[in-house]
Each structure stands twice: as structure tokens, then as C-alpha cells.
Amino acid sequence: MASEQPQKDTRTIPLKILVDKQSNKVVFVEAPKDFVETLFSFLSLPLGTIFRLLATINNDQQRQQSESSPFFGNIKNLYETVQNLNSNNDWNNPFCKQMLLHPRNPCESLCVKLFLNIDDTEPSGTCVNTPQNGVFVKENGSMFLVSDDLKIMPSSSVTYMQLLMELGYSDFTQLEEVTHNISNKEVLKLLDYSITSQEPLTNTILKSSSKNKVNPSNPSVATVKGMPCNGSIVKLLQPNFFAGCVSNLYKSVENLDPVSVLLNPGIAPQFGCRNQPLNIPHLQPPPTTYYYGAGTPHEEYQYQYKFYIEGGVISKTKGSIFEGKLLTALDPRFPKNSKGVVGFVKRAALYGVGDDLTVKLLSANSFLSYLKEFSLSLDDIEVKVISIGEAEALSLLGAFLTSKFTLTSGLQDFLDVPKQESTILKVPKQESTFKGN
Numbered sequence: 001m002a003s004e005q006p007q008k009d010t011r012t013i014p015l016k017i018l019v020d021k022q023s024n025k026v027v028f029v030e031a032p033k034d035f036v037e038t039l040f041s042f043l044s045l046p047l048g049t050i051f052r053l054l055a056t057i058n059n060d061q062q063r064q065q066s067e068s069s070p071f072f073g074n075i076k077n078l079y080e081t082v083q084n085l086n087s088n089n090d091w092n093n094p095f096c097k098q099m100l101l102h103p104r105n106p107c108e109s110l111c112v113k114l115f116l117n118i119d120d121t122e123p124s125g126t127c128v129n130t131p132q133n134g135v136f137v138k139e140n141g142s143m144f145l146v147s148d149d150l151k152i153m154p155s156s157s158v159t160y161m162q163l164l165m166e167l168g169y170s171d172f173t174q175l176e177e178v179t180h181n182i183s184n185k186e187v188l189k190l191l192d193y194s195i196t197s198q199e200p201l202t203n204t205i206l207k208s209s210s211k212n213k214v215n216p217s218n219p220s221v222a223t224v225k226g227m228p229c230n231g232s233i234v235k236l237l238q239p240n241f242f243a244g245c246v247s248n249l250y251k252s253v254e255n256l257d258p259v260s261v262l263l264n265p266g267i268a269p270q271f272g273c274r275n276q277p278l279n280i281p282h283l284q285p286p287p288t289t290y291y292y293g294a295g296t297p298h299e300e301y302q303y304q305y306k307f308y309i310e311g312g313v314i315s316k317t318k319g320s321i322f323e324g325k326l327l328t329a330l331d332p333r334f335p336k337n338s339k340g341v342v343g344f345v346k347r348a349a350l351y352g353v354g355d356d357l358t359v360k361l362l363s364a365n366s367f368l369s370y371l372k373e374f375s376l377s378l379d380d381i382e383v384k385v386i387s388i389g390e391a392e393a394l395s396l397l398g399a400f401l402t403s404k405f406t407l408t409s410g411l412q413d414f415l416d417v418p419k420q421e422s423t424i425l426k427v428p429k430q431e432s433t434f435k436g437n
Contacts, residue, residue, distance in 0.1 A: 011116060012181035013038075017205060019176045020169075026201040027175065028163060029146045030155055033137045034115040036144045038187055039152065040136045040253055041114055042194060043231035043262040044107035046271075048100065049119060050228045051075045054192050069196060070404045071228055074357045081359040089346070090361065093332035096344040104268035106283055107261060110135050118188050136253075136262060148201045150194060150245040152252035180205055194245040195228055227401050231262045232280045237398055270331050274342045277393040285329070290314055293321025355405045384415050 016030040029035075045053075051072065082100045091097055102121050105111055112123050113135050143155040145163060153159055169175065182190075186204055193200035229246040231253075239247045239254075253262050266281035276282070293313050318324040333342045352362045352370050360370060371381075386392065392414050399410030 012183050015180050017178050021176050022174050026148045031144055031146050037136045038116045041111050042229050044105055044265045046103035048103045071401050074400050077358045095332040104271055106265040106268045116184050116187050148199050151248045198244050231265045235264045277390045290327040291318045291324035292327050293324040355407045357406050
């Protein structure tokens with residue numbers, strides 16, 4: 001696997017770019033199926049993977065643009081919380097921490113077949129040969145037109161001219177056609193600009209000095225700056241909630257393949273929560289049986305099993321190993337003696353969650369210091385108890401993507417209850433429990 005990596009890093013995809021010479025902007029790109037499939041794969045990436053990939057960008061200006069978005073700040077706080085929880089007493093299994101820091105792509109078996117794949121998560125298995133009709137795009141050998149804001153459509157002479165007219169070009173002398181070979185490194189930058197810019201191709205390929213990251217005269221665009229593009233999240237909140245590139249990518253997939261898995265990729269097996277209030281599908285692992293044996297038969301004695309090569313062996317077939325025993329698959333979220341409790345962290349722990357989604361492990365002593373940190377007076381505090389259902393979770397998800405005050409923005413519509421009903425003593429214990437992981 002390691003020997004193949006340098007070869008993959010040097011791969012490029014040829015693009016034919018139509019450039020407006022006066023404004024130094026990409027008008028649109030004519031691209032092969034390989035490039036379009038890489039763009040579509042953005043919709044499969046888990047949020048944790050998007051954050052981890054964008055954190056590796058070396059360009060200071062581009063990184064600052066990413067970090068200015070509410071989403072990047074919120075997920076940074078959550079990600080660092082997971083990194084800082086080091087004690088095995090916090091996790092049901094040591095693997096749980098790594099699962100959250102390196103979440104599995106639900107479309108992994110497809111994405112590993114991409115010509116350019118920016119997801120560097122270690123694959124869980126080997127892939128078979130790429131199907132002849134493509135990974136996400138069925139048309140083999142087709143060319144596509146990709147606008148600067150990532151609207152994608154099949155290429156034809158009619159579409160070519162229609163797009164130019166829609167963009168207001170009548171004088172073609174200001175247009176120039178250039179070629180460019182895009183690399184994996186540039187695709188990573190394109191992922192970032194697809195979140196923070198309305199001109200991701202211009203900013204990635206032409207290194208434009210354009211400052212038009214959002215259009216200040218268009219509040220619907222300004223309010224959604226910095227939104228990531230996971231297909232299941234777009235489906236939950238509806239494409240129109242996402243202005244610009246994210247919405248365009250999703251609608252392009254919808255137009256080309258209305259039943260595409262990218263429209264709702266879901267959550268990879270063993271990476272979800274049993275009490276997840278959001279309607280996101282949890283994928284199930286394929287029904288595979290494994291056996292563990294003491295060794296394999298020696299070639300010279302295939303039919304005399306008392307002669308075998310010693311050493312632990314795992315196989316899908318019991319007959320190919322010596323003294324094979326059925327293996328039970330491990331779910332790291334399901335510890336021994338858990339009595340049906342499934343989750344990444346242990347249920348006995350109590351956590352404090354800040355408005356910016358900073359999470360701290362609480363105890364009787366640390367709760368007071370938590371209040372002191374925010375300079376809060378007890379006279380200014382009112383305790384309210386709510387249960388998190390689908391409506392509350394959807395509101396929190398929208399606030400997570402758009403606001404630096406996630407809890408305030410996401411829960412303000414659910415906290416308007418009479419004061420006498422907001423005391424913990426008057427609420428049954430089972431109703432005051434957060435219905436989460």
C-alpha cells in the first residue's frame with residue numbers, strides 16, 4: 001500500500017478551462033468524468049474528516065478564511081475535546097476515540113476507486129477493479145461542464161453556448177481557453193474553497209486575488225458562509241438552506257442520478273448512535289463470517305490435517321484452516337457487561353457543553369469553576385430542562401453550521417417555558433436526561 005502512494009500523489013486530471021481575461025476568473029471548466037466524480041465525493045465526507053483535511057492546509061490566508069466560519073470553530077472545539085479525553089475511563093473502548101477522530105466514509109468502498117481521492121483515512125479493506133461505468137457517474141467517457149460555483153452538467157455544443165449566454169457573454173474576445181492538470185493537493189484546496197468561496201475554481205486554479213468570498217449584498221449567501229457539504233446533512237436541512245456551491249453540487253448529483261447514494265450517504269457501520277434523533281440512515285456491515293484457526297495445512301500434506309503450518313490464521317472458510325472457530329465481530333461502542341448500553345463514552349460521566357460547543361468533563365468541584373470561568377453570578381442563572389428530539393436536533397444542526405453560539409441559536413425556540421416548570425426538582429429524572437449517544 002505504501003509503495004503505491006507516491007504514484008497516487010503524482011496523479012493529475014486534465015482540465016480545459018475557459019477564462020475571462022478581463023476579470024481573471026474561471027467562466028467554466030470542461031472536465032472528464034474522473035474530475036466530476038472527485039467533486040461529487042465531497043458529499044460523502046464525514047464532518048470530522050472535512051475538518052481534519054482542511055486543518056492540513058499550509059496556506060495561512062486560506063486557513064484563516066476557513067477558521068472564520070462558525071462551522072470550523074464549532075467542530076474545532078468538538079474535535080479538540082475528543083483529542084483531550086485521554087483516560088480509558090472516559091471511553092467505552094480505546095478504539096472509540098480514534099473512530100471519532102478518523103470517522104469512516106460511508107461510501108468508502110466507492111471512494112477508494114476514485115482516480116483522485118482526498119480522503120486519507122486508512123481503508124478498511126482492499127477494493128476490487130473499478131467498474132467500467134464509473135464510480136458515481138454512469139456515463140463512461142463523457143465530458144462535463146463545471147461552472148465556477150460548481151454547477152455540473154453534461155457537455156455539448158448547445159449547453160456550451162447556452163451557458164455563455166446565461167452568464168452574459170456576447171463578446172468572446174475577452175475569453176481564453178487554457179489547459180490545466182489538477183492534482184490531489186489542489187483538489188484539497190478546492191474542497192476548502194467550495195465551503196468558503198463562491199468562486200472555488202477561480203481561487204484554486206488561477207490563484208485569484210478576488211476578495212468576493214461572499215456577496216455582502218446577498219444576505220442569504222452571507223449567512224451560510226463556511227458550510228460543509230455532506231449529502232445526508234444537505235438532505236436533512238434541504239438544499240435551499242445551503243446557498244452557492246454546496247447546494248449546486250447536491251442539485252447536480254440529483255439531476256444526473258436521482259437515486260445516487262451521495263444524496264443521503266448515511267453513517268458508516270458502527271459509527272452511529274443508537275438514540276440518534278436525526279433521521280440519518282445507519283449502514284449495516286455486510287454479512288461476513290470469519291473463522292480463527294491454529295494454522296493452515298502444509299502443501300505437501302493437504303489431506304492430512306495433523307501436518308499444518310503453525311500460527312494464528314483468520315479465514316472466511318472454516319475448511320481452509322486447522323481447528324477453525326467462529327469469530328464474533330467486535331463493536332467498540334458495546335463494552336462487556338454494558339447491559340445493552342451502546343456509545344462512544346461511558347454513560348456515568350457528566351459533561352458541560354458551552355455555547356461554542358467546548359465540552360468539559362464535570363464533577364461536583366469542577367462545576368463551580370466552570371461557572372467562574374464565564375464570570376456568571378448565580379442570580380443570573382435560570383435552570384431549564386428539555387429533552388432533545390428530532391426538532392431540537394435539527395435546529396441544533398442548523399445552528400452548528402451557521403452560528404458561533406450554537407446552543408443559544410439552536411435551542412432558543414424550545415426554552416420558552418413558564419419559570420415554575422423549569423426547576424430541576426419538579427422534573428422527573430428520566431425526562432431530564434439528554435437523549436443522545
